[in-house]
Amino acid sequence: MNLLLSCLGLAVVSAVSLFVGASDIALASLVTGDGGGEALLVLLASRLPRTLALVLAGAGMAVAGLIMQMIARNRFVEPSTAGTAEAAAFGMLAVTLLAPEMPVFGRMLVAACFAMGGTLLFLAILRKVPLRSPLVVPLVGLMLGGVITAVTVFFAYRLDLMQSFYAWTNGDFSGVLRGRYELLWTSFALTVVAYLAADRFTVAGLGEDFSTSLGLGYRRVVAVGLTIVALVTAAVVVTCGMIPFLGLIVPNVVSLLMGDNVRRSLPFVALLGAALVVVCDIVGRIVVHPYEIPIGTIMGVVGSAVFLYLLLRRDGRAA
Amino acid sequence: MIDVKNVSKSYGPSVVVDDITLRLPAGGMISIVGANGAGKSTLLSMISRLLPMSAGTVTVHGLDVTKAPSDELARRLSILRQDNHVVSRLTVRDLVAFGRYPHSKGRLTEADRGHIDRVIGYFELEPFADRFLDELSGGQRQRAFIAMVLCQDTDYILLDEPLNNLDIKHAVAMMKLFRRTADTFGKTFVMVLHDINFASCYSDHTVAMRDGRVVHAGTPADVITPAAIRDVYGLDTTVQETPEGRRIVHYYV
Numbered sequence: 001m002n003l004l005l006s007c008l009g010l011a012v013v014s015a016v017s018l019f020v021g022a023s024d025i026a027l028a029s030l031v032t033g034d035g036g037g038e039a040l041l042v043l044l045a046s047r048l049p050r051t052l053a054l055v056l057a058g059a060g061m062a063v064a065g066l067i068m069q070m071i072a073r074n075r076f077v078e079p080s081t082a083g084t085a086e087a088a089a090f091g092m093l094a095v096t097l098l099a100p101e102m103p104v105f106g107r108m109l110v111a112a113c114f115a116m117g118g119t120l121l122f123l124a125i126l127r128k129v130p131l132r133s134p135l136v137v138p139l140v141g142l143m144l145g146g147v148i149t150a151v152t153v154f155f156a157y158r159l160d161l162m163q164s165f166y167a168w169t170n171g172d173f174s175g176v177l178r179g180r181y182e183l184l185w186t187s188f189a190l191t192v193v194a195y196l197a198a199d200r201f202t203v204a205g206l207g208e209d210f211s212t213s214l215g216l217g218y219r220r221v222v223a224v225g226l227t228i229v230a231l232v233t234a235a236v237v238v239t240c241g242m243i244p245f246l247g248l249i250v251p252n253v254v255s256l257l258m259g260d261n262v263r264r265s266l267p268f269v270a271l272l273g274a275a276l277v278v279v280c281d282i283v284g285r286i287v288v289h290p291y292e293i294p295i296g297t298i299m300g301v302v303g304s305a306v307f308l309y310l311l312l313r314r315d316g317r318a319a
Numbered sequence: 320m321i322d323v324k325n326v327s328k329s330y331g332p333s334v335v336v337d338d339i340t341l342r343l344p345a346g347g348m349i350s351i352v353g354a355n356g357a358g359k360s361t362l363l364s365m366i367s368r369l370l371p372m373s374a375g376t377v378t379v380h381g382l383d384v385t386k387a388p389s390d391e392l393a394r395r396l397s398i399l400r401q402d403n404h405v406v407s408r409l410t411v412r413d414l415v416a417f418g419r420y421p422h423s424k425g426r427l428t429e430a431d432r433g434h435i436d437r438v439i440g441y442f443e444l445e446p447f448a449d450r451f452l453d454e455l456s457g458g459q460r461q462r463a464f465i466a467m468v469l470c471q472d473t474d475y476i477l478l479d480e481p482l483n484n485l486d487i488k489h490a491v492a493m494m495k496l497f498r499r500t501a502d503t504f505g506k507t508f509v510m511v512l513h514d515i516n517f518a519s520c521y522s523d524h525t526v527a528m529r530d531g532r533v534v535h536a537g538t539p540a541d542v543i544t545p546a547a548i549r550d551v552y553g554l555d556t557t558v559q560e561t562p563e564g565r566r567i568v569h570y571y572v
Contacts (some may be wrong), residue, residue: 073406134406199425203417205407209369209400214420214471215393258450260407263425 006271010055011071013278017051018043022290030037045178053173053181054295057240057275060187060232062273063194063266065247066254067225068119070124070205070262075255075310076138079115079233083144086228088119088237089168090152094162097155101114101302104238108183112227113235118148119226135311144238154225161307170238170296171243171282179240188236191270197261201225205260246273252310276302321366321475321509322564326375328361328531335361338375343524344502345380348501348508350518352542353528354552358541359451360401360479362528365386366478366509377493388467397471399464401479401511405452411463412448415439418470437472440545441496442466457484465493473508478510482517490514494521516524518542539566 009301019025025039065078072082079085091114095107103108122141129140149169156165158209194201204221211218236243250273254265277295280302284293320345328336336358350401351359352481364370366377366526377384379396397418402534407484409417415438419431427435439448442462467532468476481497482490495506499523512518518525518539525542527550534550543566548556558571 003374199420202409202413205419206409206417207403209398210403210405212369212389213367213398213468214417215390217389217419224478233506247519252367255408256455259413260409261413276522 003267003271006268006275010160010271010275011142012096013275013282014051014055017282018047019056020290021047031246031303040110046176047183049178049231050173050176050281051278053176053184053240054278056181056184056188056242057173058246058274058277059270060184060273061236061243061246062269063247064192064229064232065253066262066266066269067136067194067201068247069251070201070227071225071261072123072137072220073205073207074137075140075252076134076248078251079229080145080242080243080244081138083118083122084115084150084229084233085169085237085242086145086152087121088112088115088146089165089232089242090118092168092237093152093156093161093165096161097159108186108231108234108238108261111228111237111297115166115230115233115237116226117274118144118232167241168237169242170294171241171299172294172296173240174291174292174294176240181237183235184225187232189267190232195222195227195263195266196227197221198266202260202262205262209276241294243277243296243299244279245299245307249303249306249310250276251308266296320380321507322376322378323362323366324376324378326362326365326377327373328370329373330363335531337513339531340531341526341533343509343526345507346451346501346505347523348497348510348521349524349526350510350512350522351526352512352515352551353489353529357528358531359528359549360369361476363398363479364400364510367396367454368392368429371400371402390421392470395473395474396475396477397468397473399468399479399481401483403464408451409455410451411444411455411466412439413461414452415444415466415470418467418472438466439472441469446557458486458489461485462489467554474505475507479509480511481515482512482514486551487547490517492504492532497521504530515543515548515570519568527536 024041025043068077068082069075090112091111095102122144125140125144126137131137152165157160159312200216200221203214203216204218208218249271254272255270258265280298281295284295284298285292323339326339327337335486340361353359361370365372382392384392399472416427416435419427419434419489423431439445444463447455452463465481467513482493485493494517499507500506504508518571522539525539526533527542527547529551535547541557545558548554554570556568559569561567
């Protein structure tokens, strides 16, 4: 794969994303200023933020999935199959109930702490459970996520917060406007951090023994990795809601094509993650135009199909 | 020199390594032999800081392995355990290159690259240098792992059953390569070996273990005797000396 071509591909789908939606933006009216600059307003206040949010969230979630797969040494782990995203949503519920006035950045940090807690719990369970098959790992994560979600829903239902619950758990970018997505730049910054530490994640992916033998502080790398994952997940849950499967299918596809040397694969994981999210969102905007289908739903359909393909393809091989 | 002092490892009431004190000289090849469950791998893991000790101390080249900074140790001592399950899809070249991690921290210099190419050449890995690990046979993979460990270029190289999965041709080639590396560069190999005849023919020093203790230690001439082998394995064998003065144990029939 070629990095330049991938960047170009992302640029093209992003450009398309700028011009698709309920309100028509004609390039001509932007240039001539027809319609009292309304087109420009839609572009700058809604479409551009939305597209940026898609790119940032997509890249962040895909990289978060890659890091988790390296740390858990399992191909089927990502924030939504490890209890991370569910714990983040639980954190959002807690902060909504206990500190409703908290600014959005604070909410994100609380959600990140919960996400971290959920992931650590997941890893602790993995250490106790005999892992006969690599598929047991995501099953454990899905069950843990189910338990956390059950608790969250119980309180959300009792306290009339089900609408917020859906907003956290089902990714939707239709509400993204200028001033309501900037938190996702945190996720971008963390992606850069992940790239700087790429070799460490590759070594950690070889396992604790290899890491120690190579003089790498394994626990510290795991801690850094999980912090990145928790913060990215929290930022996405807070601003647009969880995007399922993304962190799972993108790193797997890139791994099949070019292997797991994180230094080499991370840029592609980020670009492909971003492009996939943008495309899914465009599809969601087109199929029931002028209404929209949330990206979480589109991604759920696309993602589960690719996931099934990966499962069947890797059947029998140590994943 | 590796200095093992009163090292023990126990899991609850069961003692796996029982108060071992050993001095392993620097330079040359040291083999550890013994029956299954004698504690050989456990001892090797503790020497290489992969496993915490229940009691005792290990120093390598004067560095206490539990206290010295891990990255400093990684430039002095490398270890390959047996049964390495690597999930990552790395190419052989990538894997070997990560052997340079303690020196380069991921930023490979020209010298590192030279090293990597040389090691790949020694191990005859060029034909599949760009293949992924999951596309190799068990023996090829094992050679790639050992190449990675040798690429780490440490004074002490600890290997747990390095001949696992290797056919007789590659096993002999591997032992000869170790011998040459030890003699040319003054490296110290410490390895757990199952095949007592490889231990006999290639090591300078042999340690024989049973039930978590060292029962015999010395040159192969001291340790490879019918009496000592009976002590270690509880098996009657005959030992024959070849015209070159090497001892071969006959135990198949």
